[in-house]
Amino acid sequence: MHVERTDLLKGWVNVTVEVDNDEVRTIEAEAVPTRFARGWHCLGLSEKFKDGKPHTVRAFGQKLVVFQSGDGKLNVLDAYCRHMGGDLSQGTIKGNEIACPFHDWRWGGDGRCTEIPYSRRVPRRARTAAWPTLDQDGMLFLWNDPEGNPPPAEVTIPRIEGATSDGWTDWVWNETVVHTNCREVIDNVVDMAHFFYVHNSFPTFFKNVFEGHVATQYMNGTARADMTQHAKDGALKMLGNTSVASYYGPSFMIDDLTYHYEGMDVQAVLLNCHYPIDANSFVLHSGIIVERSEKFPGEAADEMARTMSKYILSGFNQDVEIWRNKTRIDNPLLCEEDGPVYQLRRWYEQFYVDVADVTPEMVERFEFELDTSRPIEAWKKEVEQNLARRAAEGQPA
Amino acid sequence: MTIRTDNRLLDGAPMQSLACRQCGAAVQVRKASWQQTSIQWDEDATNACLERRATGGGACGDVFLGCTALSETIAQAALDGVVTVPDDLYEHEESQ
Ligand code: FES
Ligand SMILES: [Fe+2]
Numbered sequence: 001m002h003v004e005r006t007d008l009l010k011g012w013v014n015v016t017v018e019v020d021n022d023e024v025r026t027i028e029a030e031a032v033p034t035r036f037a038r039g040w041h042c043l044g045l046s047e048k049f050k051d052g053k054p055h056t057v058r059a060f061g062q063k064l065v066v067f068q069s070g071d072g073k074l075n076v077l078d079a080y081c082r083h084m085g086g087d088l089s090q091g092t093i094k095g096n097e098i099a100c101p102f103h104d105w106r107w108g109g110d111g112r113c114t115e116i117p118y119s120r121r122v123p124r125r126a127r128t129a130a131w132p133t134l135d136q137d138g139m140l141f142l143w144n145d146p147e148g149n150p151p152p153a154e155v156t157i158p159r160i161e162g163a164t165s166d167g168w169t170d171w172v173w174n175e176t177v178v179h180t181n182c183r184e185v186i187d188n189v190v191d192m193a194h195f196f197y198v199h200n201s202f203p204t205f206f207k208n209v210f211e212g213h214v215a216t217q218y219m220n221g222t223a224r225a226d227m228t229q230h231a232k233d234g235a236l237k238m239l240g241n242t243s244v245a246s247y248y249g250p251s252f253m254i255d256d257l258t259y260h261y262e263g264m265d266v267q268a269v270l271l272n273c274h275y276p277i278d279a280n281s282f283v284l285h286s287g288i289i290v291e292r293s294e295k296f297p298g299e300a301a302d303e304m305a306r307t308m309s310k311y312i313l314s315g316f317n318q319d320v321e322i323w324r325n326k327t328r329i330d331n332p333l334l335c336e337e338d339g340p341v342y343q344l345r346r347w348y349e350q351f352y353v354d355v356a357d358v359t360p361e362m363v364e365r366f367e368f369e370l371d372t373s374r375p376i377e378a379w380k381k382e383v384e385q386n387l388a389r390r391a392a393e394g395q396p397a
Numbered sequence: 398m399t400i401r402t403d404n405r406l407l408d409g410a411p412m413q414s415l416a417c418r419q420c421g422a423a424v425q426v427r428k429a430s431w432q433q434t435s436i437q438w439d440e441d442a443t444n445a446c447l448e449r450r451a452t453g454g455g456a457c458g459d460v461f462l463g464c465t466a467l468s469e470t471i472a473q474a475a476l477d478g479v480v481t482v483p484d485d486l487y488e489h490e491e492s493q
Binding site for chain 1: 398399400401402403404409429431432433434435436437438439440442443460461462
């Protein structure tokens, strides 16, 4: 028994084909949730909101106003004025308040009307919806909770050291509007195979860990010989990358990324985050910083960050192209070389129910290490075929 | 949304109970092949794990990759046939 099994480790290929295929598999999908996730959501670089003007943000099925009060704080309120429905995001910042363009009522960052210049007193219940905010590491975050509770300390967004360090570049930032439900972007956490087929990368190690409000993807990749552009003379040869990417809550992912070059590593932090506009669209953000090093000092690191940012943007577009045409599916039919899609969605569900209804199975630790031996074998073959075809067509490898 | 069950658990091997040889943490394990492993922890198991505690696992911004003692326990259990590995799904073939 023992010997047989050890023998198996030498190498094998999967030749199994399911034979009882007499029944057609149906795709099932419930309606997209009408509720929006509880958690911290990043609205983008905070700098953008600090120009002395109020900003309109469409999020969570509503119109919001983001404004910086005189005390420097960034505030988020429901954009519609409780007086007669004016749009506060078209108003003016006056001191610590946002003034409505319609009749000049003044609203503070806490959602309270503090003053009506033409009235002796403010009526009762002059209070509008306000979202707790966090201005951290150059980004503005907003706490969304359908139950209206304040953000618990244990789910706060971790600090990103490089973001405030001179040893790192500034954020290079991208935003795109995507017209689908945001669960699609979450699925990427576990979807190893799409990284080869959609993003032209080559994963060699893949593991997921879900615990509490954090979902992590560990992925190592190798450079694809059929995809790398012909290295210019003197250009560094990319060997592969190591990535540890975690979602902290439903929408904010920090990816600690190391690019391995011949004789050196480059450290980067990649952010991948989104906020829902409504049930069927979301704003997708990416941010990147690169560590300056001996090989990439000063401007060279900035250049690198810009190049990587372009690369990430094209990656987004590859996903978007798939999302635009695919259907929502609650019962994906998985093979053993797929990641834990169902367990990821079970984790994700915790953000869509009341805190009292979060079950242990949604938050208990789950680990899934993928067997990459068969994917690697298949993908090596595919890469070789691509190279051979190109050689036959007389193109450079 | 309804939480659904992984089709691989419905059609293939189920999760099996196993206790870590080092700390006794009782977890649910499944192996789809020699290299693939799923581990479902519960709260008691998470609290029992010594390695997790040592690395401060679970703290914000500090993710715990996994317990090596538990990995070794699972690997041995697979070799001993305590955790089943569906090798019948695979056919021998010398690879390059
Ligand atoms: S509607 Fe805003 S002040 Fe009247
Ligand atoms: Fe993707």
